[in-house]
Every structure is written in structure tokens, then in C-alpha cells.
Amino acid sequence: MSLTHAIMTSLLEKPCTGAELARRFDKSLGYFWQATHQQIYRELGKMELSGLIAAHGMPTARGQQRQFAVLAAGRSELASWCAQEGALRPIKDALLVRMRAAAVLGATGGDTVDILTEMRRHMLLHGEVLARYEAIEAHDFPAGSPRSAADELQLAVVRAGIAYENSWLAWCHQALAALEAG
Amino acid sequence: MSLTHAIMTSLLEKPCTGAELARRFDKSLGYFWQATHQQIYRELGKMELSGLIAAHGMPTARGQQRQFAVLAAGRSELASWCAQEGALRPIKDALLVRMRAAAVLGATGGDTVDILTEMRRHMLLHGEVLARYEAIEAHDFPAGSPRSAADELQLAVVRAGIAYENSWLAWCHQALAALEAG
DNA sequence: CACCCCATGTAAAGAGTTACATGATTTT
DNA sequence: AAAATCATGTAACTCTTTACATGGGGTG
Secondary structure (H helix, E strand, C coil): CHHHHHHHHHHHHCCEEHHHHHHHHHCCHHHCCCCCHHHHHHHHHHHHHHCCEEEECCCCCCCCCCEEEECHHHHHHHHHHHCCCCCCCCCCCHHHHHHHHHHHHHHHHCCCCCCHHHHHHHHHHHHHHHHHHHHHHHHHCCCCCCCCHHHHHHHHHHHHHHHHHHHHHHHHHHHHHHHHHC | CHHHHHHHHHHHHCCECHHHHHHHHHCCHHHCCCCCHHHHHHHHHHHHHCCCEEEECCCCCCCCCCEEEECHHHHHHHHHHHCCCCCCCCCCCHHHHHHHHHHHHHHHHCCCCCCHHHHHHHHHHHHHHHHHHHHHHHHHCCCCCCCCHHHHHHHHHHHHHHHHHHHHHHHHHHHHHHHHHC
16 A cells, blocks of 8 residues: 555655644645545554554644654565555546546437536646646756755656646647537 | 446446446446446446436346446436536556655665666556557547547547556656666 | 634545355356 | 356455544634
8 A cells, every 4th residue: 555655755754743744745745645634644553553653752642743753664664665566557537437428428319518618627727736846846856956866756756747737738738629629 | 426427428328237337347448447347236236226227127136137228317417427527636656656765765774776667667558558549549530530529529538548648658768767867 | 711723533434446155157 | 967157246345535523732
């Protein structure tokens, strides 16, 4: 499971509390892997039990902050997961299901569903996300500054997001043109 | 939930049994929305109870084929779902988590994880999927042949897959070049 | 003190995966 | 008739989401 490993990655960068993790998952980290605070607390609990991480400070008590850090066992578990092979992520986008549904509804009974508005909406949203990613790239990886091997990896991750959003934007543009012409 | 609507879309195109649905989800339809036969049978049961679809033939009995077709209620439910707004689908790709993990493992303790091999593997796999999508486009939508409005929608869906895979391929190529240089 | 916010947590339902089971049909 | 295969289904588990609950600390 990747959530465990995403959390350990973030804790390795800097130990923190569950709430701070949830905030990170809402910001940069969460652009590539999302999690709610409920998931995070549950995983933290499991990982503590398994001895992958440890809380610096007090035992469980509501309302009390608990700072987590990765243990050696967690670090080696992360390294071993890293070396494993993973499957490609499938597309599974509801917009595409809606388009197929609109096609068959129109073809089999004359219901005409306006799917173009939804496609235009997606195009705008993809543009917004793209702008966020490009801002991250410009801010964290300015052109011309020296980059370590770790920086190169992080930059490649951001650029995956940029490529992904650019691809959707271009597709929306082209598909809308084709569908509006017909 | 989209699985319900993906199933109805497929049943509208042509009524069929659960097993045939599972086969379709393994082929063309499944390239954009995946489901196992267990999920499909569970959804079919729920949808039959809700009156969205009906089985032409015998009641529940193991081993007996049951042909499903969409009812009017199902059709209008599908149309109304089609008109709803959906959120963008987040990226959530384990390869990107592995890359960030490899970055932090290298930066904080000198563990060097070979992530390039996994990236090359993904590049090959994306190439294979792209070839499948392009074969579908060439076979089902040959250039120059007339296309209905429904055909244009279906083609746009296939091209979303092509754009998606092309984007990953280009990213893999560029990221590998950058990382191998460093 | 009353109020509000924040960090932490519980509960329940939805969605997906994996493993297994049973009746019918086909093959040998 | 035995074996293999297919269509259907159950069970258990994991992951995710949504809604709600509780304790502590700060502010008016």
C-alpha cells in the first residue's frame, strides 16, 4: 500500500504531527497522493504498532500533539518497497464514462446530453492545476540553479504533473473543436 | 458512483449477461474503467433491486445465464448522472511516490535506490498500452469514413487514452534523460 | 467563564480486491 | 461418467470517504 510509504517519505523529509501531515497532504505532497486526516491517523497508528515509526512524546491522548519520526525498520521497509515493481495506473476518469454514456444515450434514443459544458469545465480546472504545478516548478526549481540528484527526482515528479495536465488540456481543446464542428 | 453508470452504458449498447459484461470490462470498455466480475455481479444485483435494470429470463440460480437490459428508470438515471459535474481525477501514481521516496532516502542517509529501472519498465508498458489504443482508433475509426455524433464522442474517448499514454511516454523519456545525465 | 478552534480520534458506509464455492454445460 | 470449463455467486478483507465526537488551549 502506498499511503504508508507516502507518509514515511514525508516523515523522513521532516518528522511532524498527524495534523501537520494532513496539511502536507493538502499541499504539495497531496498533488500526487491524497489522503484525509482519518486515513492518516489510522495509518500512523498501524505503523506505530508495526514498529515502522515512533512518536516522540506522550502516549495516546485526545487533543495532545504527537510528533512522529521514522525508525530504522521503517526506513528499510521504505527502501524495499521502492525497489518493487508496480502496475501502471489505469485511467478511470468519470468524464470519459459520461462521454460514452452521452454517446449511447444519443445513439439509442435521441436523448441529447450536453457533455460539452462539462468538458469545458474540466479544461478550465486542468488549467488551474497546471498553473499550480508550474508555480511549484518555478519556485522550487528555478532554471540555472544547481540541483542535487534528489532535486532532479523531485523535479521529475513535478514535471509528471505538468505533463499530465498539459495532456488533458490539449485533449480537451482538440476534442471540443471536433465535437463543436459536428 | 461510476461503476453503475459504466455498466448501464454498456448494457444500453447491447444487453448481455454478467459474464459478457466482465469480458467487455476486460476489453475496450475496461481500458477506461476497470471492474472485476465480483464487482459487476454485486452492482447488477443492486441495480436490479433498484429497478434500474431487469433480467430477461429466469430468477436467481447459480450457473444459469441471466440477460440484463436497462429499464426506462435506468436510462433516465444515467442521463441525469451524465448532466452532473464531476471532480478532476487526481494523479495518485505509485511510481511518483517511489521517486519521492528514492529522493529522500538518497538525500537523508545515502541509500541509493535504483528507480530508473522501474521508470524504464513503465515506459515500455505505456508504449504497449498506447499501441492498443492506436489499434482501436485505426480499426474502429478509420480516417476518411463518415462518423456520427456518437462516433465522434467515442473517438474522443479513445483519443483521451492515446493522449494520456503519449504524455507518460514523453515524460518517461525526458525524465530518464535528465536523471541519467546527472 | 463561555466560546471557538485545533489536534486527535471513532463510526459507518461505499468501493475495490482476493479467495473460494456451486450449479450448469461441454469435453473426453 | 469423470473432468474441465463457464456463469454465477458468497465471504472476508482492505482502502477510502463522510460524518461525528472529545479533549486542550487560547481569546473575548
